Amino acid sequence: MQAWSAVAVFVAAYLLIASERIHRVAAALGGAAAMVVIGATDSDAAFFSPESGVDWNVIFLLLGMMIIVGVLRQTGLFEFLAIWAAKRGKGHPFRVMTLLVLITAVASAALDNVTTVLLVAPVTLLVCERLGVPPVPFLVAEVMASNIGGTATLIGDPPNIIISSRAHLTFNDFIVHLAPIVVLLTAVLVVLCRFLLARDLTYDPERARLVMALEEREAIHDPQLLRRALAVLALVFAGFVLHSVIHIEPALVALLGAGLAVLVSRMGPQHYLAEVEWETLVFFMGLFVMVGGLVEVGVIEQLGQAVVDGVGDRFLLAATVLLFGSAVLSGIVDNIPFVTTMTPLVADLVDAGGAQAHGLWWALALGADLGGNATAVGASANVVVLGIARRSGHPISFWEFTRYGIVVTAVTVTLCWPYLWLRYFL
């Protein structure tokens, strides 16, 4: 009876999150509270259980990186890079688009996607205004580059952080397994941009001169702050990469980096805490307690057993369903609750299948991350860019975005299938 009650609470909360009838944080916290009320979980499980409680590694890794980004944002580095790229492209629209796509993809791998597009989109509007070209194709290309680039690393996209924590995968695991395909997908995105988005962009030498007149160095007001912030970021990445040597978990590395960034930047909390998305952190906590309730009452175990029995040793089929199913669902609903729910099930499959089932983690990550490109609401970065575009007088409709998003998602996710097959299941 308790198991059915827990399932009912979970389904109701999930439907509320997916339909956005109430705010997602309220739905997740309400679901977590209902799990406590029906006795599916308690304080010991919710706060201290590694299997069914709040995953503090995820929460503190996100918090640490958000604080580091809060400091880095003040340096003007992204504005510098974007203007530098526009000048390197000599004002040729497609060259400029390509360079902005590459910068966005790399930055999204190193930081979170939302921050990256928040920093790149305004400067893109400036560059497009100078070039006299419509900014919408550039903004759409950048947000897609952001979702693809973020797939490459442990910290690039929240689903990867959840997967890394639950699957005990390191920063280097993500680089080794996902970065190669992401590099290929970014190159494919550039080609797609040429035919989908840059067809009508024309070069105007007079306009190009206006771009070349921009002075990118003016964006960096405090070079010392930039040097210090970059040094901290380099140390944090060294900490991630050297995990097998120093044995410090990524969450602690990020927190130490955040503390160091605050110390060397000498900023007030209103600056370095400005980038902390408390809403996202609380949403994660609510989800972990909610899914933990299902774990505590045995629903996940039974479901996992059923999935293991159903899949048997057909791991390629399971990876195919995970890859395409995750992509479709992530395009429609928030990929964070989806991945939070799926990780215990995939963990059961990988435990049962051993090394030959390991590729399932990468199928889940690729599907969930790349699926965010499919629709205008598929990822937080999409929603943010649409908001910036609307405020700037260049609205992008849901269908205008989705028209391109479906093509890019279909191509990129389909390309992942042979990669998974060749690398893990052949």
Next chain:
Amino acid sequence: MEPLPLVTRDTDGVAAMEILAGHPASGVVVQNAQGVVEAVVPGVDLLRLVVPRYVLDDPRLAHVYDEAGAEELVTRLRGRTIGDLLDDGRVRPRPVPPSVLPEDTVMEIAALMCTERLPLILVRDRAGRLHGGIILSRLMQALLDLSGTGR
């Protein structure tokens, strides 16, 4: 008392800026065809429409914005009337300021300005006709002159 920076709903946005540029007031006064004051549009709201939205989103871009693009700034307002801007909510009008009579004293005007915490008071006669306005800086100068310490 001095003439107010008066506009109508049909005044072009750039023309409104030009009127305000030649006046020490901080906003333009919108009159209807009958000469009745409908609203006061803050000058800073007009300014917000000239400054690119992306600079407001990312103030660091203000550092890289050079004069090469300045000619396009004011064109954002061209062809858009004050009425258009009021109707689509792009400017947020302040309430019509209270008024004094032409024969009211400096102290009466100062007291009203303090009570209402407004830097502009309209001057109307008993028939309701608008004669002009009194702005804070002028009133202060008048007070200094009265006390014998004015320049």
